[in-house]
Amino acid sequence: MPGSSIIEVKGLNMWYGNFQALRNISLTIPRHQVTAVIGPSGCGKSTFLRCFNRMNDLIPGARVAGQVLFDGQDIYAPGVDPTEIRSRVGMVFQKPNPFPKSIFDNVAFGLRINGYQGNLAEAVESSLRRAALWDEVKDLLHKSALALSGGQQQRLCIARAIAIEPAVILMDEPCSALDPVATLKIEDLMRSLAEDYTIIIVTHNMQQAARVSDTTAFMTMEEDRAGIVVEYGPTSELFANPKDKRTEDYITGRFG
Amino acid sequence: MQQATTLFHRRLRLRKGVGDVFHILFLLAVFVGIAGLLTLLVQVLVQGLPWLNWHFLTSYPSRHPEQAGLLSALVGTVWLMVLTAAFTVPVGVGAAIYLEEYAPKNWLTRLIEVNISNLAGVPSIVYGLLGLTIFVGWMALGRSLLAGALTLGLLVLPIVIMASREAIRAVPWTYREAAYALGADKWQVTKGVVLPAAIPGVLTGTILAMSRAIGEAAPVLAISALVYLTFVPTSPLDRFTVLPIQIFNWVTRPQDEFRGLAAAGIIVLLVILLSMNAIAIYLRNRYQIRSEG
Numbered sequence: 001m002p003g004s005s006i007i008e009v010k011g012l013n014m015w016y017g018n019f020q021a022l023r024n025i026s027l028t029i030p031r032h033q034v035t036a037v038i039g040p041s042g043c044g045k046s047t048f049l050r051c052f053n054r055m056n057d058l059i060p061g062a063r064v065a066g067q068v069l070f071d072g073q074d075i076y077a078p079g080v081d082p083t084e085i086r087s088r089v090g091m092v093f094q095k096p097n098p099f100p101k102s103i104f105d106n107v108a109f110g111l112r113i114n115g116y117q118g119n120l121a122e123a124v125e126s127s128l129r130r131a132a133l134w135d136e137v138k139d140l141l142h143k144s145a146l147a148l149s150g151g152q153q154q155r156l157c158i159a160r161a162i163a164i165e166p167a168v169i170l171m172d173e174p175c176s177a178l179d180p181v182a183t184l185k186i187e188d189l190m191r192s193l194a195e196d197y198t199i200i201i202v203t204h205n206m207q208q209a210a211r212v213s214d215t216t217a218f219m220t221m222e223e224d225r226a227g228i229v230v231e232y233g234p235t236s237e238l239f240a241n242p243k244d245k246r247t248e249d250y251i252t253g254r255f256g
Numbered sequence: 257m258q259q260a261t262t263l264f265h266r267r268l269r270l271r272k273g274v275g276d277v278f279h280i281l282f283l284l285a286v287f288v289g290i291a292g293l294l295t296l297l298v299q300v301l302v303q304g305l306p307w308l309n310w311h312f313l314t315s316y317p318s319r320h321p322e323q324a325g326l327l328s329a330l331v332g333t334v335w336l337m338v339l340t341a342a343f344t345v346p347v348g349v350g351a352a353i354y355l356e357e358y359a360p361k362n363w364l365t366r367l368i369e370v371n372i373s374n375l376a377g378v379p380s381i382v383y384g385l386l387g388l389t390i391f392v393g394w395m396a397l398g399r400s401l402l403a404g405a406l407t408l409g410l411l412v413l414p415i416v417i418m419a420s421r422e423a424i425r426a427v428p429w430t431y432r433e434a435a436y437a438l439g440a441d442k443w444q445v446t447k448g449v450v451l452p453a454a455i456p457g458v459l460t461g462t463i464l465a466m467s468r469a470i471g472e473a474a475p476v477l478a479i480s481a482l483v484y485l486t487f488v489p490t491s492p493l494d495r496f497t498v499l500p501i502q503i504f505n506w507v508t509r510p511q512d513e514f515r516g517l518a519a520a521g522i523i524v525l526l527v528i529l530l531s532m533n534a535i536a537i538y539l540r541n542r543y544q545i546r547s548e549g
């Protein structure tokens with residue numbers, strides 16, 4: 001159902017110990033689209049992104065209040081298993097972080113731990129194909145993933161994430177460690193992946209947000225450094241005529 | 257430039273002189289160490305090499321020097337090492353995993369950590385007496401290989417734990433993060449990502465710990481006593497002797513020939529030790545290449 005929403009964030013607040021990192025965020029993420037999160041450094045974009053797959057649970061002292069409804073189910077409700085959420089909401093990190101294992105084992109890792117019953121080799125191949133990496137690595141499957149270039153490593157991480165068929169893929173500045181050519185490849189990939197997945201991407205690069213995303217959230221900090229979402233809407237509108245002065249200042253380069 | 261020449265009194269000549277003096281002092285220190293070691297080595301080689309032959313490696317000890325060999329001690333040492341490793345590695349690595357990955361960071365954990373480091377400094381004879389009381393006495397294992405292995409195991413356990421913890425801690429957080437993000441639980445992350453990446457470090461630490469254990473005489477002496485064995489142990493419950501004890505035994509004999517035998521025994525022990533250290537260095541180098549690649 002394109003056009004419908006897949007995630008609904010309601011009154012989300014988040015703290016690291018006593019420090020409030022996110023304040024009162026509410027928005028809905030459209031299904032099978034690319035949603036970009038932009039904003040100045042330290043405003044809480046990564047923190048916000050990590051609320052979608054409960055990665056913040058791993059940080060001692062981190063605390064969340066409010067709701068994140070994933071297909072109507074609150075992922076922070078008592079009794080929800082974060083590992084189950086993470087197998088449905090995948091993540092790609094800023095710095096490519098393949099395991100020090102073979103290319104094959106990298107992609108197969110998530111399949112194995114999630115008890116995949118089908119043909120492992122086929123699943124690995126199809127994930128690598130969808131990540132536009134197959135042709136480059138099909139003869140190196142049992143070589144170390146660390147021997148790949150940065151851009152190839154990042155596409156491998158994308159293949160690893162999509163192998164377990166998540167519904168949503170979170171990407172935290174996935175291109176910031178890559179050169180422009182590798183960046184364009186990943187951007188093309190994101191557009192094609194959006195047909196099957198919902199993508200939420202944090203980026204510092206406003207051209208990138210404008211190029212790849214359908215919807216954009218602009219975040220900034222309040223006086224106490226808590227992150228808030230200032231403006232949220234279709235990317236073209238947000239960039240063409242921002243409603244909030246702070247958004248306008250940021251996208252025209254007068255701030256941050 | 258005016259300021260620079262008046263405010264700084266650089267005294268380059270003096271500084272270089274002081275530097276040279278220390279350079280020479282340190283070089284001397286190195287020489288003292290190496291010279292001592294070389295003298296020892298040369299002496300052992302001169303005395304021992306004539307006695308070192310196949311017969312020496314494959315015969316039992318004897319009252320007649322020309323017939324004596326160290327077979328029982330050599331086999332005993334190998335047995336003891338294998339049993340010690342079989343006990344220490346699972347327990348040591350398990351403890352390291354618990355402390356690094358599972359333990360809550362509270363005062364109790366810190367107390368345990370401090371005590372593990374302290375245990376590494378306890379004199380080895382204390383472990384020998386402990387083993388004598390617990391394993392030989394209470395657990396009624398007798399003066400057996402098993403009692404010896406458990407005792408040596410306790411002795412090197414802190415080393416294995418500390419080396420394993422270091423190896424586990426060196427595994428980058430980003431690997432764990434990637435695994436968690438794929439829906440792995442803690443044990444899957446530990447088993448699938450952390451341990452494989454830590455294994456070279458764990459192995460290196462274990463081998464170094466074993467090479468410490470192999471040269472220990474005091475605790476084994478407490479367990480096995482100064483025995484004179486003309487058989488090789490065939491089960492963990494057999495009595496045993498090891499190289500350091502056999503060497504010690506020969507050194508205490510009045511006849512000169514036995515000193516030659518002792519020197520030959522030392523050569524065998526050194527060869528085993530050096531090979532183990534070489535393996536440890538090899539593993540560490542391979543590990544470094546891999547983690548930089």
Ligand SMILES: Nc1ncnc2c1ncn2[C@@H]1O[C@H](COP(=O)(O)OP(=O)(O)OP(=O)(O)O)[C@@H](O)[C@H]1O
Pocket residue numbers: 016019021040041042043044045046047048059225
């Ligand atoms: N593990 C943590 N413990 C405590 N505070 C943290 C932690 N991680 C982030 N913060 C704080 O939370 C705030 C938001 O950080 P976050 O990393 O989400 O920002 P960001 O918008 O992603 O920044 P950047 O664009 O530089 O990546 C910052 O003030 C940061 O110092």
Ligand SMILES: [Mg+2]
Pocket residue numbers: 045046047172
């Ligand atoms: Mg960030």
